Amino acid sequence: MLTGRAAAGLLLLGMIVLLVFAGPPASPWDWDRTDLTAFGEGPSARHWLGTTQSGRDVFALTLHAARRSLLIGLLVAVLSTGLAAVVGTLAGFLGGRLDRALMGGVDLMLVLPPFLVVAVLSPFLDANGRGWALVPLLAAFLWMATARSVRAMTVSLRDREFVMAARFLGVPARRVVLRHVVPHLASLLAVDVSVTVGTAIIAESGLSYLGFGVRPPDASLGTLLADAGSGAIASPVPFGFAASLLVLIVFAVSLLGDGLRDVLDPEFGPEAARP
Amino acid sequence: MAAFLLRRLVRGLVLVLLASSLAYLLAAYALRPRAELEGRTPRPPEAVIDAQLTRHNLNDRTPLADRFRVWATGVAHGSFGRTREGEPVDGELWRRLGVSARLLLPGTVLGCVLGVLLGAYAAIRHGGAADHAVTFLGYLLLAAPVFVLAVLLQTAAAEANDATGLRLLTWVGEPPGGGPLEAVRHAALPTATIALAQAALVGRYQRALMLDVLHADYVRTARARGLRRRDALLRHGLRVALVPMTAHAAATSGPVLFGGVCAERVFGRHGLGAWLVEAIARGDVHVAAAVTCLAACAVVLTGLAADVLSGILDPRVRAAC
Numbered sequence: 001m002l003t004g005r006a007a008a009g010l011l012l013l014g015m016i017v018l019l020v021f022a023g024p025p026a027s028p029w030d031w032d033r034t035d036l037t038a039f040g041e042g043p044s045a046r047h048w049l050g051t052t053q054s055g056r057d058v059f060a061l062t063l064h065a066a067r068r069s070l071l072i073g074l075l076v077a078v079l080s081t082g083l084a085a086v087v088g089t090l091a092g093f094l095g096g097r098l099d100r101a102l103m104g105g106v107d108l109m110l111v112l113p114p115f116l117v118v119a120v121l122s123p124f125l126d127a128n129g130r131g132w133a134l135v136p137l138l139a140a141f142l143w144m145a146t147a148r149s150v151r152a153m154t155v156s157l158r159d160r161e162f163v164m165a166a167r168f169l170g171v172p173a174r175r176v177v178l179r180h181v182v183p184h185l186a187s188l189l190a191v192d193v194s195v196t197v198g199t200a201i202i203a204e205s206g207l208s209y210l211g212f213g214v215r216p217p218d219a220s221l222g223t224l225l226a227d228a229g230s231g232a233i234a235s236p237v238p239f240g241f242a243a244s245l246l247v248l249i250v251f252a253v254s255l256l257g258d259g260l261r262d263v264l265d266p267e268f269g270p271e272a273a274r275p
Numbered sequence: 276m277a278a279f280l281l282r283r284l285v286r287g288l289v290l291v292l293l294a295s296s297l298a299y300l301l302a303a304y305a306l307r308p309r310a311e312l313e314g315r316t317p318r319p320p321e322a323v324i325d326a327q328l329t330r331h332n333l334n335d336r337t338p339l340a341d342r343f344r345v346w347a348t349g350v351a352h353g354s355f356g357r358t359r360e361g362e363p364v365d366g367e368l369w370r371r372l373g374v375s376a377r378l379l380l381p382g383t384v385l386g387c388v389l390g391v392l393l394g395a396y397a398a399i400r401h402g403g404a405a406d407h408a409v410t411f412l413g414y415l416l417l418a419a420p421v422f423v424l425a426v427l428l429q430t431a432a433a434e435a436n437d438a439t440g441l442r443l444l445t446w447v448g449e450p451p452g453g454g455p456l457e458a459v460r461h462a463a464l465p466t467a468t469i470a471l472a473q474a475a476l477v478g479r480y481q482r483a484l485m486l487d488v489l490h491a492d493y494v495r496t497a498r499a500r501g502l503r504r505r506d507a508l509l510r511h512g513l514r515v516a517l518v519p520m521t522a523h524a525a526a527t528s529g530p531v532l533f534g535g536v537c538a539e540r541v542f543g544r545h546g547l548g549a550w551l552v553e554a555i556a557r558g559d560v561h562v563a564a565a566v567t568c569l570a571a572c573a574v575v576l577t578g579l580a581a582d583v584l585s586g587i588l589d590p591r592v593r594a595a596c
Contacts, residue, residue: 111293113567115533119555120305120563202420206537209422210552225422229541232426233433243423250418 006259012252016245020066029057031064032217043237050237052227058238065219066245069201072134072220073253076200077193079139081146085189088150089177093158103151106144114141119212129215134207138200146192150185157181187264194257198250205246221246276586276593283582287575295568299346299560300339302567306558308333308359331357333560346564355568356561364565367550372569375546379535382466386473387524393474394481395513398489409478416475421534425468425541432464465542472534476527477520484516491515518589525581528574 024031027048034056042050048059091102118137126133157163157180166176201221207213208222216223224242232239312324319327328334332345349356355364397409416424432444444463488494489512497507536548547566554562586592 111290111297113294113298113571114529115536115570116298116551116555116563116567117301119552120301124305198418203533206420206422206533209420209537210540211556212552225420225426229422229426233430236430239426243419243426246420247415247418247423251414254414254417 003259003262005255006263009252009255009257009259012248013256016066016249016252017070020063020070020245023063024060024067027057027060027063029060031057031060031219033057050235052238053231058241061219062221062224062238062242062245065214065221065224065242066249068131068214068218068220069204069222069246070249072131072138072204073197073201073249075135076138076142076204077196079135080143080196080200081189081192083139084143084146084150084192085182085185087143088147089154089181089185091147092151092154093173093177093181095155099151102147106147109141109144112141117141118207119210122207122212123215128218130218131204131208131214131220134204134213138203142196142199146188146196149188153185153188154181157184187260191257191261191264194253194260198253198257201246201250201253280579280582283579287579291568291571291575294571295350295564296343296347298567298571299564300343302555302560302563303335303339303342303346306555306560306563307335308558308560309335310558311359331359331361331561333359346561350568355565358562359557359559364561368547368565368569371545371547371550374544375535375539375548377462378465378538378542378544378546379469379531381462382469383473383531385466386470387477389470390474390477391481391513391517391520394478395485395508395516397478398482398485399508401486401489406482410482413475413479413482416471417479419472421468421472421537422541424472425464425538428464428468429541465538465544468541469531469534469538473527473531476530477524480523481516481520484519485513488512488516514588518585518592521581521584521588525577528577532570532573 029035034054035051039051039053044050048057050058052058052061087102087106091099118134118141122133122137123129125137154177163176163180166180167173171179204213204220205222205225208215208220209226210222211226214220214223221242225239225246228235228239228242309324309328312319312327325334325336329337332342332349334342346356353365355368357363358367393409397406400406419427436444445460489508491512493515494507494512497511498504502510532548535546536552538544539546539548540552547569550562551566553559554566
């Protein structure tokens with residue numbers, strides 16, 4: 001059963017996804033075409049939300065950008081949570097030298113300066129500025145805390161009766177992890193994916209805003225906000241549309257994540273800590 | 276306590292050294308100061324470019340290990356090297372540190388205080404209209420990056436300026452002098468932006484912590500001894516709920532610094548963040564390494580401050596070490 005918060009988040013997110021994927025085919029203009037007869041115009045039948053100063057359609061461009069931001073955020077979250085699950089279960093279940101090596105890797109990642117690494121490597125790896133290089137780069141800096149929780153949970157599961165029973169029956173370690181340990185981590189991982197989507201979208205838009213992520217002529221919400229921000233007082237529509245999409249996406253995702261946590265994780269429940 | 280802090284300080288120092296070395300190696304490996312010199316018209320002869328780059332230890336044809344050795348020796352003697360143009364990094368670094376600190380510190384401190392107060396207030400009014408309002412606002416603020424929040428506040432300020440016919444607030448650059456009133460006019464919007472963002476980060480966590488202690492036995496005991504609800508909650512509840520908050524607030528230093536980089540862009544400040552962004556775009560290796568070193572110092576110092584603060588708040592921490 002979903003709580004009100006998770007349901008509201010899911011509904012809002014569903015509406016945004018619908019708009020972002022169904023909007024561009026319905027619009028009379030494409031995101032990558034420039035209209036040389038309309039620079040910085042207001043809304044019209046041809047351009048539903050007007051055009052930018054360089055003659056691009058605000059409606060189509062912003063929806064394309066939102067799609068890019070959403071996809072990057074989702075891929076980062078899946079990759080980072082997947083990495084955390086693999087590293088955490090391996091370290092926790094097998095223990096010993098591998099455990100120390102993997103946790104040493106976590107500590108090393110925590111020492112690296114994330115902004116410099118991503119800002120330097122992203123243009124280096126991503127020559128055409130479409131932003132996909134951000135997916136592994138951002139995921140590389142978002143998995144460590146989750147890997148630690150996964151490891152801790154795996155260590156506590158390892159000595160539970162049902163896991164011991166499976167191991168003494170001679171079930172290979174890989175199968176024990178997949179059949180008996182991972183299902184117990186499912187709620188933690190589901191919550192982590194939805195929380196990380198929001199973080200990743202904010203990070204992606206910030207980096208693109210500063211010029212280190214997606215770069216023109218391609219667009220993400222960060223590049224649009226960088227372009228439209230300085231002129232927001234004179235022409236509020238381009239900025240307002242991009243900003244509200246970004247805020248609504250992250251808002252919906254964090255409602256969903258917190259709602260899921262309330263449902264799935266008894267320790268984090270809103271009423272759990274009180275008698 | 277002193278021995279514990281000393282251990283943390285040494286650990287922090289090692290972390291800073293590691294982080295700055297890695298930052299230098301990465302910047303020296305991936306950034307291309309050569310590209311700009313080669314792009315000049317007329318293109319300088321190869322030998323001139325090499326000589327120019329070698330003079331400032333920026334030549335990518337020198338082995339990375341040799342360049343690192345020269346850089347590390349310099350840093351050990353208190354010099355971060357020279358910029359691509361040959362200016363010393365150090366003077367500019369400290370000047371810009373002042374700009375960034377003036378931009379970030381007031382907002383961050385104000386935001387932490389605001390977040391603790393609002394979070395605790397929402398928890399005390401748990402389930403009521405005030406709690407819902409604070410929680411909802413917190414979600415919205417957490418979803419809005421600094422560069423969105425800043426533009427929204429700027430728009431509101433422009434409206435206010437128009438409505439009153441006065442230039443009450445301004446938001447670009449630093450005050451050119453002209454007394455405290457001018458300083459406040461310039462600082463109000465950046466401080467408000469950063470404070471709101473920080474309050475959202477802190478407030479949500481503080482609310483959860485406060486909810487945990489609301490019905491704790493020691494708060495009830497304090498009430499039973501005859502303390503008023505307010506005193507019991509503040510002196511016995513909030514004080515306990517603040518201890519884990521110190522570590523959490525220190526852990527937000529990364530997002531705060533990233534928000535600071537964006538805020539410098541929006542508000543047209545020439546601080547460390549703006550310098551770092553320029554340096555990465557221009558291939559200025561020593562600037563990128565120096566700014567990253569300062570950022571690592573800031574993160575480590577925040578962590579130390581949190582340790583000291585939790586020691587002051589919690590006698591068990593003092594007793595344990």
